[in-house]
Amino acid sequence: MGTLAINKTGTSHNVEDYNFNLTGGKILANEVFAITGTHPGNPYQYQAIRYRNSSGALATGYLFIDGFPALISNFSPVSTSSFYDYSTGGYSTFGIWNVRRSTNVYGPDGVSIHAVVNSGGQVAGPLDAQTGQSHPDWLLVKYFKQSGGSWIPMYQQTGGATPNGFAPIGLEYGSTMSTLSIYGV
Incomplete structure (x- = not known):
C-alpha cells in the first residue's frame, strides 16, 4: 500500500525516471500525488510516485525529496x-x-x-x-x-x-x- 500526499513547498518539482533522467513531468505546488514506494537504488532521497502528468494521464516516476519535507505533506482529511x-x-x-x-x-x-x-x-x-x-x-x-x-x-x-x-x-x-x-x- 501507499499513501496520498500533496506538494506544500510552494514550488514545482521535477519528476525523474528510474535512471534519474528528467521526464518532463512536474509536481506543481498544491498538487496531489500518490507515494508508491522508494527508489531501489536511492531509497532515502527518492520516492516512487503516481501522478497526473501535463497531458492529463496517470504516470509513474521518481521524486527527489531530500531537503523538501513539505513535498510529501499528508493528504489531510476535513x-x-x-x-x-x-x-x-x-x-x-x-x-x-x-x-x-x-x-x-x-x-x-x-x-x-x-x-x-x-x-x-x-x-x-x-x-x-x-x-x-x-x-x-x-x-x-x-x-x-x-x-x-x-x-x-x-x-x-x-x-x-x-x-x-x-x-x-x-x-x-x-x-x-x-x-x-x-x-x-
Whole structure:
C-alpha cells in the first residue's frame, strides 16, 4: 500500500525516471500525488510516485525529496472521528474526506463495486491516507455515508467479507483539491 500526499513547498518539482533522467513531468505546488514506494537504488532521497502528468494521464516516476519535507505533506482529511475498526477489533480514529462527485467504492479485488457514494457524501479511512497497491490513487475506505445519512462500515456493506474498500480520488478530473472527486483540506 501507499499513501496520498500533496506538494506544500510552494514550488514545482521535477519528476525523474528510474535512471534519474528528467521526464518532463512536474509536481506543481498544491498538487496531489500518490507515494508508491522508494527508489531501489536511492531509497532515502527518492520516492516512487503516481501522478497526473501535463497531458492529463496517470504516470509513474521518481521524486527527489531530500531537503523538501513539505513535498510529501499528508493528504489531510476535513475532520476526524472515532469508529469501531473491524480489522483490529477496537476503536480507532479515522480521517474523513468529502466526496465531490458520485464515486464507486471497490472491493480489494479492484473490480467489485460495493458502494456508490454520491456527491455531498463522505468517506472515512486511516489518517495517513493509505491507498491500494494495484491502484495507488484509490483511497482506502473503512466507512462511508451519503449526504445527511449515517455512517456505514465496509465490513457491514460486504456482509463481513472485508473491512476495507477503495475509492478512486479522481485524478482523471485534476490533481488539486478543487478538482478531485475525494478531497480534504
